[in-house]
Amino acid sequence: MFFVDTLEFEGLGNRSYLVGGPRSAVAVDPPRDVDQVIAAAAKRGVRIAYVAETHVHNDYITGGLELARVTGASYLVPATAHVSFARTPVADGDTVTVDEGLVLRALATPGHTPHHTSYVLEEDGRGTAAFTGGSLLIGTVGRPDLVEPRLTEELARAQHASAHRLADELDDEVPVLPTHGFGSFCSSSQAEGDATTIGRERTANDALTLDVDTFVAEMLAGLDDVPAYYAHMGPANAAGPAPVDLTPPGRADAGEIAARLAAGEWVVDLRSRTAFAEGHVAGSFNFEGDGKLATYLAWLIPWGKPVTLLADTPERIADAQRELARVGIDRPAAAATGDPTAWIREGERLASFPRARFADLAEVRGRGEEVVVLDVRRDSERAAGHVEGAVHVPVHELYGRLDEVPSGTVWVHCAGGVRAAIAASLLDAAGRAVVAVDDGFDAAREAGLTVTRP
DSSP states (O other): OOOOEEEETTTTTEEEEEEEEESEEESSOOSTTHHHHHHHHHTTTTTEEEEEEOOSSSSSOOOHHHHHHTTTTTTEEETTTTOOSSSEEEEEEEEEEEEEEEEEEEOOTTTTTTOOEEEEEEEETEEEEEEESSSOOSSSSSSSSSSOOOGGHHHHHHHHHHHHHHHHHSOTBBBBBEESSSSSSTBSSOOOOOOOOOOHHHOOOHHHSSSSHHHHHHHHHHOOOOOOHHHHHHHHHHHHHOOOOOOOOOOHHHHHHHHHHHTTTTTOOOOOOHHHHBOOOOOEEETTTTHHHHOOOOHHHHHTOOOEEEEHHHHHHHHHHHHTTTTTTHHHHHHHHEEEGGGTTOOOOOOOOOEEEHHHHHHHHHHHHOEOOOOOOOOHTEEEEEEEEEOOHHHHHHHHOOOOOOOOOEEOOOOOSHHHHHHEEEEEEHHHEEEEEEOOOOHHHTTTEEEEEE
């Protein structure tokens, strides 16, 4: 008998796996904070004998090297991946024995990267699970455009071939266990559901139902924006990430917070967008701890800029610190918790701005008031429809394009409210009058606003 434990990382949209038998196991695509994997193995009472990477990751910092060092496990990395550390190179067809009767077989599945490798768990010679990394995902495949623009079409064709190879070699009932595809921007399109099999993918996945030319054309036409921080992930993983330090950051008082803002550093408030709008340190930015914190903060921040974190509780700071470490934002410069009135100096006041619904925007427009409507969704979202007359600057570009937002009170919206809150905080910090539209975009048409296509 074997087990498969799934470790989910909702903020980044990824999963890692611990799979093994009664005595030993292999960790597949582990996160930077390896203590979770070690705890999962301890709970099972197994030794981590192997750590396996499907590829050099572009969207997060791996914990594979550190996990192998701490546990003494063999570190399996695709042989053709260019890395700067000692590892056990694996090529197509290579096998390792995980436990009695359990064998892990490497299967070359290029496409997401040129060296991408999937792993098939075989029990007594029969395939029982496929760890597909960024190859075959749930209803889609990993995107092929993260390595080198000149290789994108070639890798897209390789993705099609790799998906067919997996389908040809594995039985219908074999579970497909990908790393990406649960909200990760490494997925070429958003996957639906949280579980699948080879048989289901045969009928539902474009890579297996379309001819190669149609598949490639449609996938390349649908590729979305690439988070800016991805440019730093691959090199860090290839060099060999340093161990993560999750000890608490130093406590910042009101004077230090003010000094860090004056120095041009980022002060990030992790509280809810409702709480932030009601009262916050002037100049701070709002990235909700419950949202896609790591994705959007790492996407927007100038790389290497010191970050001070503000939150209700120390637990929220610790959670954020852990999530940010996964994308290479390793050590907050400082942190503060508690009541936000303690984060400002004597004589200062908390800043605030209003929140609204699309119905409120329609009412304001109906009265003939001149306001700026700012749409901060991605290009692909705007293409499906936008509020007539809205200015468009995607949230991940806004920090560098604030001067393009027309003068006047800015009503900023996204698809649901999270990105609008980020954008509103950026505008507020820049001294602009802003209203954060905290509403689903479907409500715009229902409110009587004209929604048009570009």
